[in-house]
Amino acid sequence: MEGSASGQAGFVSRARRLLRLGASHGPLYAMALHRMTASAQYDPEANWRFWTAPRNGVLEGVLRGYPSAGHRGKLLDKMLRQGHAEGIEFHYDVSNDFYRFFLDQDYMLYTCARFLADDETLEQAQKNKVDFLIELLAPEAGHQILDLGFGWGGMMRCISEQIGTRDGLLGYTLSKQQLAFVRNLGFDVELQDFIEKNYAPESLDRIISIGSLEHVRPDELLHFYNKLFRALRPGGRMVAQFFSLDHEPIPPSMVWVQLFFPGSLLAMHNVHVAAVKQAGFIIKEDVTDSYKKTLRCWYDNLVNNRDKAIATSGIHIYNEYMTFFPMAWRFFHDGDSSLHRMLLIKP
Numbered sequence: 001m002e003g004s005a006s007g008q009a010g011f012v013s014r015a016r017r018l019l020r021l022g023a024s025h026g027p028l029y030a031m032a033l034h035r036m037t038a039s040a041q042y043d044p045e046a047n048w049r050f051w052t053a054p055r056n057g058v059l060e061g062v063l064r065g066y067p068s069a070g071h072r073g074k075l076l077d078k079m080l081r082q083g084h085a086e087g088i089e090f091h092y093d094v095s096n097d098f099y100r101f102f103l104d105q106d107y108m109l110y111t112c113a114r115f116l117a118d119d120e121t122l123e124q125a126q127k128n129k130v131d132f133l134i135e136l137l138a139p140e141a142g143h144q145i146l147d148l149g150f151g152w153g154g155m156m157r158c159i160s161e162q163i164g165t166r167d168g169l170l171g172y173t174l175s176k177q178q179l180a181f182v183r184n185l186g187f188d189v190e191l192q193d194f195i196e197k198n199y200a201p202e203s204l205d206r207i208i209s210i211g212s213l214e215h216v217r218p219d220e221l222l223h224f225y226n227k228l229f230r231a232l233r234p235g236g237r238m239v240a241q242f243f244s245l246d247h248e249p250i251p252p253s254m255v256w257v258q259l260f261f262p263g264s265l266l267a268m269h270n271v272h273v274a275a276v277k278q279a280g281f282i283i284k285e286d287v288t289d290s291y292k293k294t295l296r297c298w299y300d301n302l303v304n305n306r307d308k309a310i311a312t313s314g315i316h317i318y319n320e321y322m323t324f325f326p327m328a329w330r331f332f333h334d335g336d337s338s339l340h341r342m343l344l345i346k347p
């Protein structure tokens, strides 16, 4: 009797907390928190449909309307008080092995792939992306090349294969586990906040950034692009792949995304473009792509490796990614954001 009474009390207090969070942070935030902290395993197809299936108009209005536009700004100001390093460690320092269970087997790239045909594998699509970005970057032996946010080192490996040397290639991350992993591969990498870094003027020939500008907040962008512009030599190139917001106002997704990437806030694409131009860059290329297929591949890979993933990192981390991938798919599907690949040149 006592057990069932305390079980009931636990259920009621959890339900109250979720209702409170739903009211303050929006229903999607509360639902995501509820499902990612559950100890049950969800049926993969039902879970995917739960997050991605079309919703009726009233429900859609509620989910996309809360927290209200006025409240969103204040809430985000509070949520963004923490530093970048804590947020990056929270997301990326889960376990390198865990990421192996869903990323492509060749490069472990944790960024949008480039699918050129429906039947391509994730591995092929990641190779397409790498080839496309390397062509834009045009790296050469003897260049000083910086990888901003190198992840598990896939792009550093590809660049070094292309130019036939690792000399001159340097990478920064804020994840200690990534640092250990890529140092072990023999690359020159540092635990360094690339936003805070004071770069020596005209010290770099090439800068590559894949999936890391998403972590630079809108009010940091201009200063950051200015620094990178000064760090490049004349004629130097920066190649960036990132996603940004397509239109005002800031969508409610920027609140629930704090569950997965605490401390990060996307900028509007026109804010990127204005900052890049103000810094002095010439935009030579800006092409868009869809992130949806990559997210579905990661989801399917994780499901296929479910037992190993849970044994490695536990049910809560597994459920976090089972929640994150379909929510991110829906975010792109709803047209809040687009993925860009840009070539910026310092004249």
Ligand SMILES: C[S@@+](CC[C@H](N)C(=O)[O-])C[C@H]1O[C@@H](n2cnc3c(N)ncnc32)[C@H](O)[C@@H]1O
Pocket (backbone or CB within 6 Å): 084, 088, 092, 108, 109, 110, 111, 148, 149, 150, 151, 152, 154, 155, 172, 173, 174, 175, 178, 192, 193, 194, 195, 209, 210, 211, 212, 215
């Ligand atoms: C989505 S991952 C992308 C990794 C890799 N470029 C790839 O394509 O797989 C983002 C990377 O940016 C790094 N990062 C984010 N903010 C950073 C900062 N302020 N300073 C240094 N690294 C940062 C993370 O540590 C991580 O390596």
